[in-house]
Amino acid sequence: MENQTIISYKNVEIELQGQIILTGIDFELKQGEFVYLIGKVGSGKSTFLKTIYGEVEIKQGEANVLGHDMQSIRQKDIPSLRRRLGIVFQDFQLLTDRTVYENLKFVLKATGWKNKMEIENRIQEVLTQVGMETKGYKMPNELSGGEQQRIVIARAILNRPDIILADEPTGNLDAETGRKIVELLKEICSQGSAIIMTTHNLNLLNEFPGKVYRCEQHRFNPMHNS
């Protein structure tokens, strides 16, 4: 099972509203791998990630994510795919009308957890893992940006995902806080989840090596960095 390929894209083309965003994409992710996507603003990084969780369709090429053929995946199979993904995106902020604890409980309940004790234990476990074990009672707006990002990561790992998609997880953070977030993602990765992270911060690539794809001129170019 080690090093099994969990995402495989071959010659994939992605369009939005009739415009080609990316073409000729070859991409592979193996279990437990850490991959960066870099590239200019608007080069298609987020759109690529959205194809992985079935938000953006794939029109051409072969794309397989965790055993699902993404060209022919049925709408009804998308929730079970998403349950195996942890999503850290600007579009998926914490719910502001409830505490951190309630935010996490909401996700567990929505994904089928029923036992109260198991729910409490899992929430405490993920909060501890992200160093936020004392913050469960806080409202999101009572936390700093870095703390909120830790809670978003805690939420993403609740169901022990095979893959975490992190779109600019350090984007709004100061350099030191951003580094701590990548350290946390690296730690989560070492425990078995593969991670795809987009970033504009190229310093991170030296500090925390991983496989790198550069998105440019509608293409994906693998680079060497480890």
Ligand SMILES: Nc1ncnc2c1ncn2[C@@H]1O[C@H](COP(=O)(O)OP(=O)(O)OP(=O)(O)O)[C@@H](O)[C@H]1O
């Ligand atoms: N819903 C949409 N409809 C049409 N075009 C879109 C849509 N969303 C994004 N685009 C276009 O797709 C291209 C790629 O956008 P995308 O957000 O994937 O880039 P990105 O590399 O993630 O940029 P950034 O670094 O700013 O996050 C851009 O030209 C953008 O204008």
